[in-house]
Amino acid sequence: MSDLLEIHQLSVQLQNKVILSDVELSLQAGEILGLVGPSGCGKTTLLNVIAGFIEPCSGQLTIGNEIKVSADNMIAPEHRNIGMIFQGYALFPHLTVDANICFGIDKLSKREQASRINPLLDLLKLEDLTQRYPHELSGGQQQRVAIARALAPQPKLLLLDEPFSNIDARLRNELMIEIRQLLKHLNMTAIFVTHNKDEVFTFADKIAVMHQGNILQTGMPAAVCKQPNSWQVADFLQLGSWLPVVVQVVDQSNSLVSAIGDIFVENSPLDTEHSEEDHSDTAGIKKFITGKNSNGSLQLLIKPQFINLCMSDAPANVQIEHISITEQGYHYLLSSLSRDDCLKFDQLSFYTDVLLTIGQQIKITIKSHDFVIFANTHF
Amino acid sequence: MVPVLIMLFGGISASTELFTHLWQTVLPDYIVNTLLLGILVVILSLIFGVTAAAIIFHTNIIGKKILRWLLMLPLAMPAYLVAYLYTDLFDYAGPVQRALRECFSWQSPDDYWFFDIRTLPGAALILSLVLFPYVYMLARTAFEHQDQHLLRAGRSLGLSAQKSFFKIALPLARPAIAVAATLVLMETLADFATVQYFSVNTLTTAIYDTWLGYGDLATANALASVLMLFILFAVIAEQKARAGQRHQSHSPDKSHEAVLLSTVQQVFASIFCWLLAIGGFILPFGLLIIMALEYSDVEQLIALLPTGKNSLEVAFYAATITSFIALVLGLYRRLGRDRWRILPQQISGFGYAIPGTVLAMAMLATFGPLDHWINNFAVIVGVQEPGLLLSGSIFAIIFAFVVRFAAIANGTVESGINQIPNSVDLAPASLGAGLTKTLFKVHLPLLKPSILVAWLLVFVEAMKELPAVLLLRPFNFETLSTQIYQLISDEMLEQGALGAILIVFFGLLPIIFLNKNNEHKQNKPSNENNESIENNENKKNPNNRNLEENT
Numbered sequence: 001m002s003d004l005l006e007i008h009q010l011s012v013q014l015q016n017k018v019i020l021s022d023v024e025l026s027l028q029a030g031e032i033l034g035l036v037g038p039s040g041c042g043k044t045t046l047l048n049v050i051a052g053f054i055e056p057c058s059g060q061l062t063i064g065n066e067i068k069v070s071a072d073n074m075i076a077p078e079h080r081n082i083g084m085i086f087q088g089y090a091l092f093p094h095l096t097v098d099a100n101i102c103f104g105i106d107k108l109s110k111r112e113q114a115s116r117i118n119p120l121l122d123l124l125k126l127e128d129l130t131q132r133y134p135h136e137l138s139g140g141q142q143q144r145v146a147i148a149r150a151l152a153p154q155p156k157l158l159l160l161d162e163p164f165s166n167i168d169a170r171l172r173n174e175l176m177i178e179i180r181q182l183l184k185h186l187n188m189t190a191i192f193v194t195h196n197k198d199e200v201f202t203f204a205d206k207i208a209v210m211h212q213g214n215i216l217q218t219g220m221p222a223a224v225c226k227q228p229n230s231w232q233v234a235d236f237l238q239l240g241s242w243l244p245v246v247v248q249v250v251d252q253s254n255s256l257v258s259a260i261g262d263i264f265v266e267n268s269p270l271d272t273e274h275s276e277e278d279h280s281d282t283a284g285i286k287k288f289i290t291g292k293n294s295n296g297s298l299q300l301l302i303k304p305q306f307i308n309l310c311m312s313d314a315p316a317n318v319q320i321e322h323i324s325i326t327e328q329g330y331h332y333l334l335s336s337l338s339r340d341d342c343l344k345f346d347q348l349s350f351y352t353d354v355l356l357t358i359g360q361q362i363k364i365t366i367k368s369h370d371f372v373i374f375a376n377t378h379f
Numbered sequence: 380m381v382p383v384l385i386m387l388f389g390g391i392s393a394s395t396e397l398f399t400h401l402w403q404t405v406l407p408d409y410i411v412n413t414l415l416l417g418i419l420v421v422i423l424s425l426i427f428g429v430t431a432a433a434i435i436f437h438t439n440i441i442g443k444k445i446l447r448w449l450l451m452l453p454l455a456m457p458a459y460l461v462a463y464l465y466t467d468l469f470d471y472a473g474p475v476q477r478a479l480r481e482c483f484s485w486q487s488p489d490d491y492w493f494f495d496i497r498t499l500p501g502a503a504l505i506l507s508l509v510l511f512p513y514v515y516m517l518a519r520t521a522f523e524h525q526d527q528h529l530l531r532a533g534r535s536l537g538l539s540a541q542k543s544f545f546k547i548a549l550p551l552a553r554p555a556i557a558v559a560a561t562l563v564l565m566e567t568l569a570d571f572a573t574v575q576y577f578s579v580n581t582l583t584t585a586i587y588d589t590w591l592g593y594g595d596l597a598t599a600n601a602l603a604s605v606l607m608l609f610i611l612f613a614v615i616a617e618q619k620a621r622a623g624q625r626h627q628s629h630s631p632d633k634s635h636e637a638v639l640l641s642t643v644q645q646v647f648a649s650i651f652c653w654l655l656a657i658g659g660f661i662l663p664f665g666l667l668i669i670m671a672l673e674y675s676d677v678e679q680l681i682a683l684l685p686t687g688k689n690s691l692e693v694a695f696y697a698a699t700i701t702s703f704i705a706l707v708l709g710l711y712r713r714l715g716r717d718r719w720r721i722l723p724q725q726i727s728g729f730g731y732a733i734p735g736t737v738l739a740m741a742m743l744a745t746f747g748p749l750d751h752w753i754n755n756f757a758v759i760v761g762v763q764e765p766g767l768l769l770s771g772s773i774f775a776i777i778f779a780f781v782v783r784f785a786a787i788a789n790g791t792v793e794s795g796i797n798q799i800p801n802s803v804d805l806a807p808a809s810l811g812a813g814l815t816k817t818l819f820k821v822h823l824p825l826l827k828p829s830i831l832v833a834w835l836l837v838f839v840e841a842m843k844e845l846p847a848v849l850l851l852r853p854f855n856f857e858t859l860s861t862q863i864y865q866l867i868s869d870e871m872l873e874q875g876a877l878g879a880i881l882i883v884f885f886g887l888l889p890i891i892f893l894n895k896n897n898e899h900k901q902n903k904p905s906n907e908n909n910e911s912i913e914n915n916e917n918k919k920n921p922n923n924r925n926l927e928e929n930t
Contacts, residue, residue, distance in 0.1 A: 104536030
C-alpha cells in the first residue's frame with residue numbers, strides 16, 4: 001500500500017521563531033496516527049500546516065497523488081480535500097445541525113446531500129437532532145456533529161485537534177472506541193493531536209512523539225513503549241521511573257551499580273541518546289561512559305512491573321514516601337537510602353498488593369528484562 | 380423617567396384639534412423626512428462601517444495600524460461642524476467649485492452640474508460620515524472576537540476566504556451590527572443642528588421651532604411624543620436583535636491570518652478607508668485648524684473663556700453626578716442578589732435613547748409647572764418668590780444631562796463591577812471586615828479606572844450636547860456648543876474656530892485614552908482578565924455609547 005500522506009523535511013517559522021524543523025512523517029491509507037507531545041511542541045502547528053492554514057518555509061508535503069505542497073507551491077485549504085475537527089469543534093452557531101453538516105456539500109443537489117448525510121446521521125446517532133442549534137447540544141453531541149460535518153465532503157484525510165479534551169472523563173473512553181470503530185469502518189486515514197498518552201493507546205494505530213518542533217519517534221504504540229528511542233519519549237510517555245546507574249565490567253559481562261544494589265545485565269540492548277546504533281555492545285558502552293560522562297552515571301528506565309518486593313530479612317534499600325490506592329493495588333513511591341550523591345534517586349514507583357506503611361524501609365529487586373538506559377544529560 | 384411620562388401625557392392631552400391641524404399641514408412632511416434621513420444614514424453607515432471593519436480586520440492592507448484607530452476619530456466631530464465646513468467647501472462660492480469653474484472656464488451654474496450638499500441626501504452623507512464609526516467599531520470588535528476556528532472550518536469545508544466571510548463571519552457579526560445600526564438611528568433621530576443648518580425639516584427642528592419660534596409648548600410636546608414613539612420602535616428592534624446574540628465560543632482562538640489581497644485590491648481598499656478617515660475627520664479638522672490660524676487672535680481666546688467655563692462647569696457637574704449615581708446603582712445591584720435590583724439601573728439607562736430635544740421638552744413640561752407651584756407656595760408662606768428656580772437655571776440642563784448620559788456611566792461602571800470576582804465580595808467578611816470597609820477598601824479602589832472612564836465619557840458627551848442646552852439654557856447662558864451653533868447659523872464659524880477645535884479635542888480624549896488602554900492590553904495577551912474586559916464591554920448595556928470606544 002502506498003503512503004497517503006508524506007512529509008519530508010518540513011520546517012515552519014512563525015515570527016522568526018522555528019516552530020517545526022525538518023519534520024519527517026508518513027502515513028498509510030486507513031491508518032490512525034496519534035500525535036503526542038508536551039504543549040508547545042508544535043503538534044497543532046503541524047496539523048495546521050497539513051490542513052493548509054499555515055505555510056511551510058521549506059520541505060514537501062504530499063497528500064494522495066495529486067496534492068503536492070511545498071514552500072513555493074502553496075495550495076489553499078479549500079482545495080486540499082482534508083477534513084478537520086477543531087478543538088472546541090467550531091460548529092457554526094448560526095446554523096442548525098443539518099445546515100452545519102451540509103455546509104461543505106451545499107453545491108450538491110438536495111437529494112444527493114441527503115444521501116450523503118443520512119448514513120452519517122445514522123452512524124453517529126444524530127437523526128433526532130438535525131433541527132437543533134449547536135448550543136442546544138451536549139459536548140459529545142457537538143463532537144459527533146463536527147465529525148459528521150468533516151466527513152460529509154468525503155475527505156481523503158481527517159485531522160482532529162484535541163478532539164476529546166472537552167469530553168467528560170467518564171464518557172471519553174466510550175466515545176473514543178465508538179469513533180475509532182466509525183473511522184475504521186469508513187477506512188478513513190486520520191491524524192489526531194493530544195497531550196494525553198492514554199488517548200493514543202485507545203484510539204491510534206500509530207504514535208508519533210513530538211518534542212520541540214521535531215518528531216522524535218514514530219511507530220506502533222506498543223513498540224515505542226517497549227523501546228523508546230530517547231529520554232524525552234520515555235519521560236513524556238511516563239513509562240517508568242529513572243534510576244541512576246554506573247556500568248561495571250566484570251568478567252566480560254556488565255553489571256549496573258545503583259543505589260538499590262548491583263543489577264546484572266545479560267546481553268541487553270543499551271540505548272543512549274548519542275549512539276543509537278551502538279546497541280548491546282559492551283565495549284561501546286564503556287567507551288561512551290568514559291568518553292562522555294566524567295562521573296560515569298547513566299539513567300536506567302524502570303517500569304513499575306519490573307520491581308519486585310523482597311520479603312526476606314535482607315537489608316532494606318529503599319524507604320516508602322507515599323502510598324496511594326489504585327485499581328492495580330497499592331501504589332508506592334520510594335526514595336533512596338543511599339547517601340552516594342551520584343546514585344541517589346528521587347523516586348521510584350511500583351505497585352503491589354501488600355500493604356506497607358509510610359516511612360517503612362523495604363528491600364526491592366529489579367527483574368531481569370531488556371534494560372533501557374540513557375546518558376545522564378538532562379539533569 | 381417621570382418627566383418623559385409627563386411630556387407624553389401632555390402630548391396626548393394636547394387638543395385633537397391641534398393634532399389634526401398639524402397632520403393636515405406639516406407633520407407628514409416632517410415624518411417622511413425624519414424616516415428618510417434615518418434610513419439613508421443607517422444604510423450609508425452600514426456600507427461604510429462594515430466594509431471598513433472587514434478590510435481592517437480581515438486583510439493585509441498597508442497602513443492598517445494607523446487606519447485602525449484613525450477610522451474611529453470621526454466620532455469626535457460634531458455633525459453640525461462638518462456640515463458647516465463642507466458647505467463652505469463645496470458651495471457655489473466655495474473653493475472647490477471656484478477651482479472647477481476656473482479650470483474649465485465655466486461661467487454660471489447652468490454650465491455644469493455639481494451636487495448640492497444642502498439637501499436631505501447631503502445631510503445623510505454628513506451624518507453617516509461622522510456616525511459610521513459606531514458600526515465600524517462594533518463590527519470590528521465582533522470580528523475580532525469571533526472564533527477563528529470557524530473561518531478555518533469553512534475553508535476546510537471547501538469555501539474560499541471571501542465566501543467564508545460572507546457565509547460565516549458576517550452572519551455571526553449581525554447582532555453587533557444591528558446594535559450599531561440602532562445607535563446610528565437614535566443619533567440620527569436626535570440630530571438637530573445638522574438638519575437645521577441644511578433646512579431639512581425633521582421632527583427635531585419642528586420641536587425647536589414650535590417652542591422657541593411660536594412659544595407653543597403643547598404642540599412641541601405633541602411633536603416630541605411622536606419622535607419618542609419612533610425611538611421606542613428603534614429600542615425595541617434593538618432589544619430584539621440582541622436577543623439572538625448568544626453564541627460565543629468559550630475559548631475563542633484569536634490567532635488569525637490576514638487574507639492577502641492583490642495589489643489592485645490593496646489600492647482600492649486603502650483608498651476606501653482613507654477616504655472615510657479623511658472625509659470624516661482629517662479634512663474637517665484640517666479646515667478648522669486653518670480657520671483658527673487665519674482668524675483667531677488673543678481677543679477671541681479671551682472671549683472663549685466665559686463660555687468655556689460654562690461648558691466645563693456644566694459638564695463637570697453632570698459627569699460627577701452621573702458617575703456617582705452609576706456607582707451607587709451598580710453597587711446596589713451587586714451587593715444584593717435579588718433580580719429586581721437591576722431595575723433602577725435599567726430604567727435610568729433608558730434616558731440615552733431619548734433625543735436631547737425631547738428630553739428638553741420633558742424637562743420644560745415638568746419643571747415649568749413645578750416652578751409655578753413653588754412660587755405659589757412661596758407666596759403663601761410669605762417668602763420672596765424664587766423665580767424660575769428649576770427650569771430657569773442650569774439645574775435643568777444638568778438634570779437633563781444626568782438623565783441622558785446615565786446609560787453611559789451605568790454601562791461602564793457595571794462592566795467594571797462585573798470584572799470583580801464574586802468571591803471578592805465575600806473574602807473581606809471572612810477576614811472580619813465590615814461592609815463599609817469592604818466597599819471603601821476593596822471595591823472603590825478596584826473600580827477607580829471604570830469610574831474615571833465613565834466620568835470622562837459623560838464629560839465629553841456633555842461638552843458636545845447641543846439641542847438640550849439650546850432649549851433649556853437660562854437667558855444669556857452660552858456654552859461652547861451653543862456658541863458654535865450660533866456662529867454657524869450666522870455663517871461666522873471663523874470666530875469660533877478655536878472653540879470648535881476645543882470641542883473636537885475633548886471628543887478625542889476618551890477615544891485616545893481608551894485606545895491606549897487597549898493597545899496596552901494587546902501587548903500582553905497572556906492576561907486573561909483583559910479578554911474578559913473586552914468581552915464584558917461588548918455585552919454591555921444596549922444603549923451604551925461606551926461601546927464606541929471599545930477597540
